Amino acid sequence: KVGRGDQILFWEDSWVDDGTPLKDQFPELYRISSQRNLIVADTGSFSENGWEWNLSWRRNLFDNEMGIASKFIEHITTIRLNSNLMDTWVWRAETNGIFSTKSAYQVIKAEQPYEVQHLGFHQLWDIKIPPRALSFAWRLLWDRLPTKDNLSRRQIQTNRSMATNRRWKFWWLAATNSIWKLKNDMIFHNQSFDISKLADSTLFLMWTWLKGWERDFNVPFHHWSST
DSSP: OOSSSSSSBTTTSOOSTTSOOHHHHOHHHHHHBSOTTOBGGGGEEEETTEEEEOOOBSSOOOGGGHHHHHHHHHHHTTOOOOTTSOOOOOOTTSTTOOOOHHHHHHHHHHHSOHHHHTSSHHHHHHSOSOHHHHHHHHHHHTTOSOOHHHHHHTTOOOOOOHHHHHHHHHHHHHHHHHHHHHHHHHHHSOOOOOHHHHHHHHHHHHHHHHHHHOTTOOOOHHHHTTO
8 A cells, every 4th residue: 555655666566456557557658658667756756735746758659649648647646645654565355454364365265276176275274183284285285295206397306216216106005095995985884084994004005015016025014014
């Protein structure tokens, strides 16, 4: 919100009407303005009658630009600067103008495609689990975890062996497979959630896959699952 105009860029910042910068509302005039990247306070001055605009252009306006210029002048003459007030930030998503994480979430959610909105983000933040676990789940759903592919896209090299990579894949597949089966048992067979059963199922799947894939893997299940 503009006060004395010493913190806001006249053309580039979002400070008028619905928050659309003047350069986007009047692109034809922005292209020929000689006051780009200037703060509001440098595009006019205070006099006895209050604030007066003093705009300048790199060339004279063409006839077909006069209508746009007239509309532009009418637009900004309704704005009143006050030399006694500081420029302040206003969060338009809240009626009181004060930022909140809840309203920020609603803004982000409203801008997401339908498919993204139904990935479970809303339900995720309603779960009462530690913040670190919530943060991990959020990063997982947005594919922001430092996986090998994500690290590679950032040109960060990893030196894991093929066997290590394979075991990590086995762990992931075993865990997701066990979670899926347990979820179906809860929905279709009225079984209760049992974390011990989930862990045992994951460990057993992992053990059987390793036993079938790696020739030198001969550890008994009761030894392997207890380490």
